[in-house]
Amino acid sequence: MNLEQKIEAILFFKGEPITRKKLSEFLEIGQVEINESIEKLKESLKNRGIVLQEKSARPDSHSDGENEITLGTSPELSDLIEKLQKEELDKELSKASLETLSIILYKNGVGRSLIDYIRGVNSSFTLRMLSVRGLIEKSIDLTDSRRYIYKPTFQLLSFLGVKSVEELPDYALINGSIESASQNLAEELKNEKENETSI
Amino acid sequence: MNSEETEIYKVKTGTFEGPFHLLLSLIEERKFFINDLSLAQVTEDYLNYVSKIEKQNPSEISSFIVVAATLILIKSKSLLPNLNLSSEEESDIHNLEDRLKLYELYTRLAGKIKNIFGKKIIFAPLERKNEFLVFLPDEQITKESMMTFAHNAIDKIPKKEFLPKVEVKKVISIEEIISKLTERIENTLQMNFKDFAGAGKTKEEKVVVIISFLAMLELVRQGLLHAIQESNFEDIIIKKNSENSKISEPSPSES
Numbered sequence: 001m002n003l004e005q006k007i008e009a010i011l012f013f014k015g016e017p018i019t020r021k022k023l024s025e026f027l028e029i030g031q032v033e034i035n036e037s038i039e040k041l042k043e044s045l046k047n048r049g050i051v052l053q054e055k056s057a058r059p060d061s062h063s064d065g066e067n068e069i070t071l072g073t074s075p076e077l078s079d080l081i082e083k084l085q086k087e088e089l090d091k092e093l094s095k096a097s098l099e100t101l102s103i104i105l106y107k108n109g110v111g112r113s114l115i116d117y118i119r120g121v122n123s124s125f126t127l128r129m130l131s132v133r134g135l136i137e138k139s140i141d142l143t144d145s146r147r148y149i150y151k152p153t154f155q156l157l158s159f160l161g162v163k164s165v166e167e168l169p170d171y172a173l174i175n176g177s178i179e180s181a182s183q184n185l186a187e188e189l190k191n192e193k194e195n196e197t198s199i
Numbered sequence: 200m201n202s203e204e205t206e207i208y209k210v211k212t213g214t215f216e217g218p219f220h221l222l223l224s225l226i227e228e229r230k231f232f233i234n235d236l237s238l239a240q241v242t243e244d245y246l247n248y249v250s251k252i253e254k255q256n257p258s259e260i261s262s263f264i265v266v267a268a269t270l271i272l273i274k275s276k277s278l279l280p281n282l283n284l285s286s287e288e289e290s291d292i293h294n295l296e297d298r299l300k301l302y303e304l305y306t307r308l309a310g311k312i313k314n315i316f317g318k319k320i321i322f323a324p325l326e327r328k329n330e331f332l333v334f335l336p337d338e339q340i341t342k343e344s345m346m347t348f349a350h351n352a353i354d355k356i357p358k359k360e361f362l363p364k365v366e367v368k369k370v371i372s373i374e375e376i377i378s379k380l381t382e383r384i385e386n387t388l389q390m391n392f393k394d395f396a397g398a399g400k401t402k403e404e405k406v407v408v409i410i411s412f413l414a415m416l417e418l419v420r421q422g423l424l425h426a427i428q429e430s431n432f433e434d435i436i437i438k439k440n441s442e443n444s445k446i447s448e449p450s451p452s453e454s
Binding site for chain 2: 015016051053070071072073074075076078081082085089091093095096098099101102103105106117118119120121122154157158159160161162163168169170174
C-alpha cells in the first residue's frame with residue numbers, strides 16, 4: 001500500500017480533522033513526503049464523491065504542519081446529502097454576520113480590533129453569535145498573547161462549499177494586490193492610533 | 200419636503216449597521232465615487248439621518264458621531280477652500296476615505312460570500328453510534344472519592360457577589376440657595392458673603408459655602424448682584440444691583 005492510500009484510510013477512519021504533522025508522526029514519515037502524498041490524494045479525488053478539505057492554523061500558511069485536513073462529501077452532491085440530513089440547516093446570515101465573516105475569511109484569521117476598524121462598529125455581539133453557530137473559532141494570537149484571533153471553522157468552509165480559503169471567489173486577487181497594501185496601511189494607522197491612545 | 204423625498208427617506212431609514220454602512224449607501228445611491236467631493240455632498244443627508252436615530256438609539260450613536268465630525272470638516276473645506284487644516288485634520292479626512300473604501304471592499308466580498316453560503320455544502324461524516332454501551336468504571340471511582348469530586352465541583356461554582364449598597368444622601372439644591380440669597384438681598388442693600396454662607400468648618404458646612412458661592416455667581420451673572428472683594432482672601436461684599444430689579448427664575452440645576 002502506498003502512502004497516499006494509508007493517509008486516505010486514516011482520514012476516513014478518524015472521520016474528523018487531523019494535522020499534517022500528526023500524520024507525519026504517526027506514519028513515521030518526513031513532512032515533505034507526507035505533503036506530497038496529500039497533494040496526490042487531492043488530485044485523485046478530483047472526480048470522486050468526496051473531497052479533502054484544509055484549514056490553516058495561521059493566516060498565511062501553506063502546507064504548514066499545523067494545518068488540519070479532513071474528508072468531506074463533494075459540494076456537487078450537496079442536494080443529495082442534504083436530503084439524508086435529519087436536521088434542517090440554518091442558511092440565513094445577517095448583514096453584520098456577512099461583513100464579519102468576509103473579513104475573517106479573506107484575512108484567514110484576524111483580531112477583533114481590525115474587524116471593528118473595518119466595519120466601523122463594535123462587533124462583539126456578532127462574533128459571539130458566529131461562534132455559537134460554529135462558523136468561527138477563537139484562538140490566542142501567537143504574536144500577542146493578550147489578543148484573540150478569530151478564524152474560519154471547517155463548518156464555515158463546508159457551508160461555503162470550499163475545500164480551503166484559497167477557493168473563495170477572488171481570494172488570490174485580494175491577497176496579492178493593491179487592496180492588501182491599503183489594508184496594511186489601514187492596519188498601521190490603526191495600530192498607531194491604538195498606541196497613541198494607550199500612552 | 201415633497202412626497203417624493205419623503206418616499207426616499209422612508210426607504211433610507213431602515214436600520215443602518217453603522218456609520219460606514221450609512222455613508223456608503225448615501226454615496227452609492229447617487230452613483231458617486233468615494234472622494235472628498237462626494238463625501239461633502241452627502242454630509243447633510245448623513246447628519247439628518249443621525250439626528251433622526253439619535254432619539255431612538257442614543258447608545259449606538261457614538262460611532263456615527265465620530266464620522267460626522269470628519270464629514271463636517273470635509274464639508275467645511277469644500278465650502279472654504281482657503282481653510283487651513285492641521286495635519287491631524289488632513290489625516291483624519293484621508294483616513295475616512297481609506298476606511299470607507301476598505302469597508303466597500305469587504306461589503307462586496309460579503310456579497311460574494313452570501314452567494315455561495317449554504318448552496319453547495321460539504322458534509323462531514325455522521326457520528327458513528329457504538330453497537331452496545333459498556334459502563335467501565337475507573338478504579339479511582341470509590342464512594343469516598345465521588346464525595347470528594349462532588350465537593351470540589353460544588354466549591355468551584357461561582358458565588359453570587361453581593362455589592363454593598365449605600366443610600367444616596369439628599370442633595371442640596373442650588374435653586375434653594377439662589378432663592379434664599381435673592382430673598383435676603385431683596386431686604387438688605389448689602390451683606391457679607393461670610394454671613395450668608397457660614398463659616399464652613401464641617402464638611403456639610405463646606406458644601407453650603409460652595410453652593411452659596413455658585414448661587415452668588417449665578418445672580419451676578421443675571422445682573423442682580425454686585426460682588427466686591429477688596430483684596431485677596433478678604434470677605435466678599437454682596438450688594439443689590441439697583442439698576443435691574445427684575446429677578447428671573449433660577450435655571451434648573453442640582454449640585
